[in-house]
Amino acid sequence: MSRLVVVSNRVSIPDPTGKGSAGGLAVALREAFQAYQGLWFGWSGKVSAHPSTEPKMVDKGNVHYALMDLTSIDRQEYYNGFANRALWPIMHYRLGLSEFSRADYAGYLRVNRSFANALARLIRPDDLIWVHDYHLIPLAAELRALGLTNRIGYFHHIPWPAPEVFGTLPGSRELLRTITDYDLVGVQTERDADNLRRGIVQELGATQRKSDLISLNGRQSRVKGFPIGIDVAGFQQAARRPATHRLVKQTIANLGSRRLIIGVDRLDYSKGIPERMEAFERFLVSNPDQRGHVTYLQIAPTSRSEVPEYASLSRTVSETLGRINGSLGEPGWVPIHYVTSTYPRSVLAGLYRIAHVGLVTPMRDGMNLVAKEFVAAQNPEDPGVLVLSKFAGAAQQLNDALIVNPNDKFEVAEAIGDALHMDRAERVARWQRMMKTLQDYDVSWWADSFLKELSGHKGVSKARSPVPIGE
Numbered sequence: 262m263s264r265l266v267v268v269s270n271r272v273s274i275p276d277p278t279g280k281g282s283a284g285g286l287a288v289a290l291r292e293a294f295q296a297y298q299g300l301w302f303g304w305s306g307k308v309s310a311h312p313s314t315e316p317k318m319v320d321k322g323n324v325h326y327a328l329m330d331l332t333s334i335d336r337q338e339y340y341n342g343f344a345n346r347a348l349w350p351i352m353h354y355r356l357g358l359s360e361f362s363r364a365d366y367a368g369y370l371r372v373n374r375s376f377a378n379a380l381a382r383l384i385r386p387d388d389l390i391w392v393h394d395y396h397l398i399p400l401a402a403e404l405r406a407l408g409l410t411n412r413i414g415y416f417h418h419i420p421w422p423a424p425e426v427f428g429t430l431p432g433s434r435e436l437l438r439t440i441t442d443y444d445l446v447g448v449q450t451e452r453d454a455d456n457l458r459r460g461i462v463q464e465l466g467a468t469q470r471k472s473d474l475i476s477l478n479g480r481q482s483r484v485k486g487f488p489i490g491i492d493v494a495g496f497q498q499a500a501r502r503p504a505t506h507r508l509v510k511q512t513i514a515n516l517g518s519r520r521l522i523i524g525v526d527r528l529d530y531s532k533g534i535p536e537r538m539e540a541f542e543r544f545l546v547s548n549p550d551q552r553g554h555v556t557y558l559q560i561a562p563t564s565r566s567e568v569p570e571y572a573s574l575s576r577t578v579s580e581t582l583g584r585i586n587g588s589l590g591e592p593g594w595v596p597i598h599y600v601t602s603t604y605p606r607s608v609l610a611g612l613y614r615i616a617h618v619g620l621v622t623p624m625r626d627g628m629n630l631v632a633k634e635f636v637a638a639q640n641p642e643d644p645g646v647l648v649l650s651k652f653a654g655a656a657q658q659l660n661d662a663l664i665v666n667p668n669d670k671f672e673v674a675e676a677i678g679d680a681l682h683m684d685r686a687e688r689v690a691r692w693q694r695m696m697k698t699l700q701d702y703d704v705s706w707w708a709d710s711f712l713k714e715l716s717g718h719k720g721v722s723k724a725r726s727p728v729p730i731g732e
């Protein structure tokens with residue numbers, strides 16, 4: 262039986278309080294790892310002046326964690342710089358926000374190489390290696406250069422843009438070439454898979470053999486959609502008794518007879534938070550009878566605050582919020598409640614459950630787990646309605662949501678009105694169909710189907726006792 266080795270930028274060691282990282286990857290992998298035995302390798306999140314070239318090992322349950330520190334220059338160039346200032350905006354179609362620097366790109370390649378050197382020493386010949394996300398695209402190429410012949414897979418959590426967009430990034434050809442060192446590349450949707458395959462064929466002259474098989478210089482890679490899911494039962498369970506949490510109880514008391522509209526997103530320009538606030542403003546302007554009867558709660562944990570575009574977004578959100586609350590609020594009623602703290606998952610689940618509308622309107626999103634969590638948390642007898650951007654990967658699966666174009670605030674405002682007026686029978690029917698999809702394609706389905714395909718249908722070790730590393 263092979264062992265599973267997961268590699269991701271940040272490693273998330275389980276935190277019994279349920280707080281900790283708010284990232285979608287952390288949440289999804291924690292679920293997936295419960296079933297497998299193996300190793301999780303990546304950045305510790307720490308910076309040190311002279312990081313060791315050997316990872317620090319931490320054992321927890323059936324998973325060994327191998328943690329690397331970075332220098333502050335590494336963090337600046339690899340993480341804040343190339344990954345989050347150049348790649349992230351391009352992948353989300355925000356060409357104007359992408360800041361490329363040669364030094365950052367060199368830092369990105371350097372960290373990938375040093376991760377590969379440290380990881381290669383821990384790998385056994387039949388380990389399956391599963392690399393995650395845009396921080397680590399060149400990792401397989403570096404591991405291959407060290408002579409590793411293991412099956413290596415890559416999952417890209419964010420959108421893969423059309424070749425015309427990706428091609429604007431300096432270094433994009435080289436990155437595409439390194440992608441072909443993976444045996445299997447998973448993306449969130451078929452649209453992303455098509456974009457990536459077209460890019461590899463057009464830019465590198467690779468040939469497309471079957472619908473998902475790419476061949477370049479004798480190497481074959483599969484590029485396919487594997488829509489990520491959630492732990493549906495776990496989320497339902499967490500949402501079942503919303504009023505047991507102090508914060509949820511307080512929210513219910515403060516709302517009184519008002520109806521709740523909720524948004525939960527990392528504070529990121531891809532999530533469309535100011536645009537969404539303006540759509541809610543438009544809704545209140547067009548429906549003055551609703552003033553004082555609805556409250557929009559936006560939870561937006563701060564993220565990547567060292568990147569200038571995020572600091573600027575934070576100012577834009579505060580200004581938009583202040584303007585709307587100032588112009589439309591009344592004594593005793595604040596239209597938009599905005600908080601930037603991170604809440605325990607169970608509190609989020611409780612808040613989703615008491616909300617009448619879930620507003621998930623990213624400008625672009627690989628999948629968007631919040632959309633799925635909102636649906637899973639609903640009361641089956643009296644579910645709330647999901648308003649979902651057509652540019653979230655989740656819209657490919659959840660077509661019983663009210664699908665909107667987030668660039669059109671009139672359309673989003675109208676959908677908010679439709680959601681608040683939808684009768685119970687229609688809400689229940691839509692919710693049941695969406696739940697069926699969530700259950701059929703949950704996080705276990707996602708991990709199992711990716712790993713089955715990567716391993717060529719051989720089993721992966723599922724035993725629960727820890728395996729000593731380096732044997």
Ligand code: GDG
Nearest residue numbers: 283284285286288418603604605606626627628629630631
């Ligand atoms: C990337 C892709 C893709 C949020 N606030 C709190 C909190 N969260 C949790 C949510 C959800 C997760 O964080 C966010 O996941 P998303 O999918 O919405 O977004 P990204 O962070 O951008 O994730 C995305 C995902 O990877 C997975 O592949 O879907 O497209 O961009 O689970 O609930 N969790 C807690 N407190 C918070 O305040 N505990």
